[in-house]
Amino acid sequence: MASHRKLRIVSVALIALLLIAAALLWRNPYALISGDFTRQRIAAGLSKAHVQVGDHRWVYAYSDDAPEGAPVVVMLHGFTGSKENWYPVARRLQGRYRLIIPDLPGWGESGRIEGADYGFYAQSDRVADFIDAVAGEGVVLLGHSMGGGIAALTAARHPKQVTRVGLLDAAGVRFNDNRFGEDVLAGRNPFAVSDEASLQRYLDTVFEDDATKPVIPWPVDGIYIERRRRDAAFEQRVLDRIGRGEERFLPGEAAADIRQPAMLLWCRQDAVIDLSALAIYGERMPQAQRVLLDGCGHMSLVEQPDAVAQAVIMLIERGRGR
Template identity: 55%
Template structure:
């Protein structure tokens, strides 16, 4: 009887402690899930202080110690975990490195420091020198794509190949998302259940491709995004309507590395016509329009994107088709990588 009583007391104390732990920081629940996903994949979490900034990244080794290194830069409001589905599709063919960009996720946010394309590109160059073993295949999604383009242009010695997925940084055909940004708003802002649904509908073309979010993950994410609202707005002011909003497109003409451009055909954030604008400026670009996918093509069609990445890294360089290089507001027809 006494043993049962103490077992019950211990259980109640554990539940109360867990409830208090989550009450203090509900986002801990999502961090715990991210940790589970990392462990399942056999990835290792690493920290490094580079040029005075603390970076956190995950790393997965390749079967072959001499395999190329792929470094993956997430997009606006994203994190290193956005790459896990694509990592699964790539398998252990390459060494995979996915950092949280400074200011995002677990990496350090330096007060008063800029987080636009130029500042982040400089930090990424430092990260590559510290973490990579020779030139890397640099991949970037959305905001991360714009940053990757600037890195490849300004630091060609660090980047052997470039992959831009639904990349920001060029003046694309105006859509609802662009109009809200130019009007000073943040279409990605999340402060309640309705705005969370709106945010996800912007990102994903297919509902079934969204990451699962059982209760209480949704409320935890909403609470976290409320806390991040001021920082998110400041970054959007820099990359969405600041002086360097088109810096990646301007720097693209200096990119000489073999480059893959991949876009979701139903991207509601960055119109697919942006792919053609990038292709017209990058001499060795090949383009892939991903069907039945929105802004998160890396999550909605990871096998398709992975096949195109393998073709770029291991295959023969091929130029983009004429229509893809021409650009235009309606979105290009493209040559699809196998």
């Protein structure tokens, strides 16, 4: 009888926990996704913090587990991305350098202000202020895609804050025509997600290696799709500015003023920022080491994190201490 009573107590407790979980998910369905992000962050050895810089609240992942005097590495995500995109690379750099990985203002968990400018120029100023507030010294600045354009502008316009810069599949130059670029110039958002078909199209566009594409099971897929629907107007406004507005080529123009040691990394099969962009940036940054990866698309930092981490280490260690 005692064992039956214990079994009933355990059953009631489990039912209560399930009801509580269901209530929490009903109030905040995105908790399923944020919970997995937390798992990924912890696996990468990262903590999470927030800071108010100017008008925006920044949320960022970080690790201070590094030798004394180790360089500080700041990583910027791309359009429709978030800090979590960098976790595979961070996992391979953790313990070697101090790491700071923010959600850019307007994206992820960081603040968004209605009507604010989230283009290349404004974001580069915000990044410089963020570096001052969080790192307090010159940093190694890495940027992917849109974040690469922001990183290029930041390095050129705020050289005291950036000692070295790495641009990965970076936006901000007039690359050879591809379907993605043609859609952007036509006023469309090729990354827009509104249903299962467009979600699959989005993943197929940014990933070349099927084995690295994230698996998004039910009901997470519906939760993600709904969030992207709500963000559609914001995404379009940002893309209008950085993809076909007057400042769309500002990063490439500013790249000629970058004097710091630099690294340019591209994937041969990038269907978003065509490989021709590597040569354009390279002409304006002759000091930059060039890294070309094969078998990956736009998401090099997820598809080939080992190779990306090694390229970052080469950038940081080249000539260091001499």
